[in-house]
Amino acid sequence: MRALTWHGSKDVRVETVDDPEIVNPRDAIIKVTSTAICGSDLHLYDGVIPGVKSGDVLGHEFMGEVVETGAGSSLRKGQRVVVPFTISCGGCFHCAIEQYSCCENSNPAEKQDMSATLYGHPMAGLFGYSHLTGGYSGGQAEYVRVPYSDVGPIGVPDHLDDEKVLFLSDILPTGWMGAENADIGPDDTVAVWGCGPVGLFAVQSAIVMGAAKVIAIDHYPHRLELARKMGAEIINFRETNVREALMEMSGGIGVDAVIDAVGMEAHGFAVDNMLDVVKQKVGVGADRASALKQALLAVRSGGRVSIPGVYGGMTDKFPLGALMEKGLQVRTGQTHVQKYTKPLLEKIEDGTLDTTFLISHRLPLEDAANGYRNFKEQQDTWTKVVLKPGMEH
Known part of the structure; x- marks a missing residue:
């Protein structure tokens, strides 16, 4: 064959x-x-x-x-x-x-x-x-x-x-489980990092589950437009400070739940992400987790973090303090x-x-x-x- x-x-x-x-x-x-x-x-x-x-x-x-x-x-x-x-x-x-x-x-x-x-x-x-x-x-x-x-x-x-x-x-069950793991309620503002296939299905699922507001984050115009057509508000991270925009869009408290649908090969211009790119290319095995790091800082205290994006190894400069001090709940998995x-x-x-x-x-x-x-x-x-x-x- x-x-x-x-x-x-x-x-x-x-x-x-x-x-x-x-x-x-x-x-x-x-x-x-x-x-x-x-x-x-x-x-x-x-x-x-x-x-x-x-x-x-x-x-x-x-x-x-x-x-x-x-x-x-x-x-x-x-x-x-x-x-x-x-x-x-x-x-x-x-x-x-x-x-x-x-x-x-x-x-x-x-x-x-x-x-x-x-x-x-x-x-x-x-x-x-x-x-x-x-x-x-x-x-x-x-x-x-x-x-x-x-x-x-x-x-x-x-x-x-x-x-x-x-x-x-x-990818449809993955997007759905990603939204389900965010424990979405009717008054919730939910941010989704990544408008690839899983991210778009997570956006669609969060809307079907009744989120009050879904915000899609990416840098590809067509993919962002697909999210917008489904009813999401959009942020192009190459044109906008994501954390500042999310604070404004959530009334200053931070979003209730975040979904990382990007995973281990995140794009981004932060210094730590650029270093992770180099490490990954030379075989050190550092996952590029800039989307997840950004999500942990953007979610409100006491919020929920869902990670359907694939990670396979280790990552540097992980904001463990933010995870603990903000009292975040994390759910992930294949x-x-x-x-x-x-x-x-x-x-x-x-x-x-x-x-x-x-x-x-x-x-x-x-x-x-x-x-x-x-x-x-x-x-x-x-x-x-x-x-x-x-x-x-």
């Missing part, structure tokens, strides 16, 4: 690789009909995530048709499904309390040492996201093996086309996708949530390398790339 493989920083290629096979009774094989490039894929593309090996198949946002099932799978051949990027067994302590991205069993034992050393506990399995997370082949391919297929995938009705439901695989797919599918069906506005480009799988390059370099206009295996050039 054809698949997008990683060969180093800024080097991804569509190549012929072995077809996936059933290796466990709970497995299923999916023929991929749509797959997307995620903002967190760019961390792999930039070479800042450890544990990626040459030839690894990338991609964790995908859906398709079931073509083969193991004896223990609950899926049926011919069924259309969306597959969560989190691989979860459904039976461990964490899965039982719907903390699916903390699954204890989906990361093979022989691959757990690296993440356990970094984080104190091993990570769960994720599709196409390094050997830290199990080394599973991803979905930017013609076919993919789905472990624990009786737990993860959700069937989708035929009247909903791929583009309406594809983002149930990751998304517990399986918890959200069914209720969010219902919101898509009834028109409460729209997902298609985000898609800017549709490309054949064979053009995936071009999609990565432009998604990285043209982020204002390449807001979301959907890849279609079998689509003609």
Whole structure:
């Protein structure tokens, strides 16, 4: 089959690789009909995530048709499904309390040492996201093996086309959980850093959850305009002092909740962020956390901090004093996708949530390398790339 493989920083290629096979009774094989490039894929593309090996198949946002099932799978051949990027067994302590991205069993034992050393506990399995997370082949391919297929995938009705439901695989639940973790009330002012795909869905989710005011922060004009069209007020951080603007927009008290949808490769001209850029490029591994640092200083005392943005290592000059002295509450984590797919599918069906506005480009799988390059370099206009295996050039 054809698949997008990683060969180093800024080097991804569509190549012929072995077809996936059933290796466990709970497995299923999916023929991929749509797959997307995620903002967190760019961390792999930039070479800042450890544990990626040459030839690894990338991609964790995908859906398709079931073509083969193991004896223990609950899926049926011919069924259309969306597959969560989190691989979860459904039976461990964490899965039982719907903390699916903390699954204890989906990361093979022989691959757990690296993440356990970094984080104190091993990570769960994720599709196409390094050997830290199990080394599973991803979905930017013609076919993919789905472990624990009786737990993860959700069937989708035929009247909903791929583009309406594809983002149930990751970024829609991630934006929704990011807003949910901000514990939004009807009188709240909420600020969202980053108007990439997750940030825009966090903006949309916060509005649906009833926030009184949602403020979107970015520096790309088109992405800010998308947020404005949804009902958010906007701040271009290259034109405005963000903290001063947020104080004015919140009546001088500070915003009630902040959502960092940027993560480890933040832009910014602060001295500490520019130093982090250098460290990241030379392999020191310092996450560029300028958005999070800014959010911690901008949120009001006693406020809430939600972090759906991906962080993978350490960061310097972290305002720990602000976190403690202001009495802030922090919630973060990889998304517990399986918890959200069914209720969010219902919101898509009834028109409460729209997902298609985000898609800017549709490309054949064979053009995936071009999609990565432009998604990285043209982020204002390449807001979301959907890849279609079998689509003609």
